[in-house]
Amino acid sequence: MSQLSSGICRRLNEAPQEEIDHLASGHTVQLLSIKKVAPTPSSTTATDRFRIIISDGVHFVQAMLATQLNDLVANGDINKNTVVVIDKLACNFVQDKRLIIILDLHVVSRDEEKIGSPTAPPPTQDAPAPSVVETASSSISAPATSSSTSQAKQPQPQPRTGPSGRGGRSVYPIEGLSPYQNNWTIKARVTQKSDIRTWSNQRGEGKLFNVTLMDESGEIRGTGFNAVVDELYEKFEEGKVYYISKARVNLAKKKFSNLQNDYELSLEKNTEVEECLETTSVPMMKYNFVELSSLEKLERDNTCDVIGVVKEVGPLGEITSKATNRTIPKRDLTIVDMSQFSVRLTLWGKQAEQFAADDLPVVAFKGVKVGDFGGRTLSMVSSSIMTISPDIEEAHLLRGWYDGIGTEKNFQSHTSGSSGASFGGFNRNEMRHLSDVKESQLGMSDKAEFFSTRATIMHIKSESISYPACPTQGCNKKVVDLGSGWRCEKCDKTFERPEYRYIMSMAVADWSGQAWLQGFNEAGLAVFGKTADEERNEAEYNALMAQASGVTFNFSCRAKQDTYNDQTRVRYGISRITSLDYREEAKHLVDLLKSPWAK
Amino acid sequence: MNEHISMRVNSARLSGIKGRTVRLPCKVLRLSDDIAIVEASDGGQVEIQRKNVDVTATYVEVIGSVVDASTIKAMATLPLDSEGELDMQLVNDVIELTFESRFDKLFPRYKETETSMPTH
Numbered sequence: 001m002s003q004l005s006s007g008i009c010r011r012l013n014e015a016p017q018e019e020i021d022h023l024a025s026g027h028t029v030q031l032l033s034i035k036k037v038a039p040t041p042s043s044t045t046a047t048d049r050f051r052i053i054i055s056d057g058v059h060f061v062q063a064m065l066a067t068q069l070n071d072l073v074a075n076g077d078i079n080k081n082t083v084v085v086i087d088k089l090a091c092n093f094v095q096d097k098r099l100i101i102i103l104d105l106h107v108v109s110r111d112e113e114k115i116g117s118p119t120a121p122p123p124t125q126d127a128p129a130p131s132v133v134e135t136a137s138s139s140i141s142a143p144a145t146s147s148s149t150s151q152a153k154q155p156q157p158q159p160r161t162g163p164s165g166r167g168g169r170s171v172y173p174i175e176g177l178s179p180y181q182n183n184w185t186i187k188a189r190v191t192q193k194s195d196i197r198t199w200s201n202q203r204g205e206g207k208l209f210n211v212t213l214m215d216e217s218g219e220i221r222g223t224g225f226n227a228v229v230d231e232l233y234e235k236f237e238e239g240k241v242y243y244i245s246k247a248r249v250n251l252a253k254k255k256f257s258n259l260q261n262d263y264e265l266s267l268e269k270n271t272e273v274e275e276c277l278e279t280t281s282v283p284m285m286k287y288n289f290v291e292l293s294s295l296e297k298l299e300r301d302n303t304c305d306v307i308g309v310v311k312e313v314g315p316l317g318e319i320t321s322k323a324t325n326r327t328i329p330k331r332d333l334t335i336v337d338m339s340q341f342s343v344r345l346t347l348w349g350k351q352a353e354q355f356a357a358d359d360l361p362v363v364a365f366k367g368v369k370v371g372d373f374g375g376r377t378l379s380m381v382s383s384s385i386m387t388i389s390p391d392i393e394e395a396h397l398l399r400g401w402y403d404g405i406g407t408e409k410n411f412q413s414h415t416s417g418s419s420g421a422s423f424g425g426f427n428r429n430e431m432r433h434l435s436d437v438k439e440s441q442l443g444m445s446d447k448a449e450f451f452s453t454r455a456t457i458m459h460i461k462s463e464s465i466s467y468p469a470c471p472t473q474g475c476n477k478k479v480v481d482l483g484s485g486w487r488c489e490k491c492d493k494t495f496e497r498p499e500y501r502y503i504m505s506m507a508v509a510d511w512s513g514q515a516w517l518q519g520f521n522e523a524g525l526a527v528f529g530k531t532a533d534e535e536r537n538e539a540e541y542n543a544l545m546a547q548a549s550g551v552t553f554n555f556s557c558r559a560k561q562d563t564y565n566d567q568t569r570v571r572y573g574i575s576r577i578t579s580l581d582y583r584e585e586a587k588h589l590v591d592l593l594k595s596p597w598a599k
Numbered sequence: 600m601n602e603h604i605s606m607r608v609n610s611a612r613l614s615g616i617k618g619r620t621v622r623l624p625c626k627v628l629r630l631s632d633d634i635a636i637v638e639a640s641d642g643g644q645v646e647i648q649r650k651n652v653d654v655t656a657t658y659v660e661v662i663g664s665v666v667d668a669s670t671i672k673a674m675a676t677l678p679l680d681s682e683g684e685l686d687m688q689l690v691n692d693v694i695e696l697t698f699e700s701r702f703d704k705l706f707p708r709y710k711e712t713e714t715s716m717p718t719h
Contacts, residue, residue, distance in 0.1 A: 583686050583689060586686075586689050586693070587686075587689055590689065590692045590693060590696065593696055594696075599701070
């Protein structure tokens, strides 16, 4: 039995004029019937005209045989149930009706049985009959669907030129959706499906879910509430393509979504969702990647797409939401990319729990939110999409780069890893000198501001450089000496011995000026190289002080206003202190000299 | 006026300044009693005549006078080891930078050997 080009009849029935000419050559169809038609009265030649019915095994359409092919009928080359390949056809549009004319064909086989049970092409959106003959169809329908969506891209999507009521399969682009037209069908991939969420407020309670739908023209969000959740939630599967119609087009609530579209879809009880098997033309995912080095240019709360190698996977942790008093699992990843920057990205909820890629994968993130916690951080939001090892060019490039040279590189970090009240990444490009810090009055406003600088320790106030602290991990509160032990108020515990932690005021200076910085334990360890716990006699103490003076460090500081006994001053706290890697610093200076700035 | 100029150089820059005092940061390749063969920051090899001058580290700065484009007569050496490695590429970059014309005011320049005239 011959294979027919199923799907072609429907295409012939629906495609517009300009497309038909490109279509249909080389398609295999079966002629179900050939009938002679009375010649038109005006024709002088008594040429017979034959009306034929062509079937693709799924549907049938009427067509006319061009007169040049009449001979084939006359000498029996083609007759009922003959399978032919259409070599050329034309389509005339007469008074809203389309007339297909077969101009040339050649016979494949005769005397076959009727193939399939073709029906009239659907006027409405029935389930597309699963192609009885699959093999020929996929290659045919791919260009067919792409041509139909390209047709739909014209500014005013062509209403059906065929008989009205065929609104079913005409695929709109998502960009073209508007509340003013509701006889549309979109064919889109579900790029993201949210969990079912329940809410309850004064007005009542209910449940909802969201999907993000995407086709070549754009993206749109769809939301279903309550009863619709039960009906449609299982139907939608991430990554699959569906025909969707009869949903309501509303103005988008931008608060809940970060998609570009002005509109969004409300999925209702009568919304029709059908899985589509011809997925080749719908794009997988459109990214607009931002290099990690340029994350600083983005404002906080913006969303962006990034792709990078997951260099480090943090442990699963939990955080208690102050708003809802629920614990939410979270996990931090560190990703790096070819701009030689690294950044921390936070996963939440199920994603955090399930993240299990230990082998430095390339991961693409779409729609992650930019934060400024300690420089720059990224965070997944409900509409973010994470794809591990995506099959796209950027991913392959990254994989090759990282395997080749990336593992060796030191990355410039957007975040600092140390603990402490607040962070400040050491950013060499934004380094200031001390007179600049003072003149620009950093920290004068109520908000804390960060800066980085390189300076030399001139003097450490030696009156008090350490204090007894609570040894409990994470609690650094000063403990009180009760005589019988040391008590921490916060933890409500008493200890035999406290842990001494550094707290120091240091005068540092650079070529432009001097400033007083406050350092905590990390700073002390870096400066002295010893813990505060060790007992020291006076000679050792002095030696230590002398040794620390005159040493240069890179500081990341936080400037904040402090009120102390009616006096308001700006205090510079050290959030991070690092010794100089002269080689690195020298390299940067050389680069700076070679840069256009220095010329 | 100021004859005591000693610029840091690499092997390429030794030509044309015969008789001048230079500083050559380099890596010691071979050491024998009178001679040391070293590699300068641009990779070129230079012979160091080092009677009575100690060479104590792998990376040294040789201060001496230029005999010819590949030989220096050493007057003194400075050990330069920093944890065993010295980034010679970085050193070379700096050396080349110091000779750029935009820094003429910062670094002393050797006068032309041919037209050497006493300056006061």
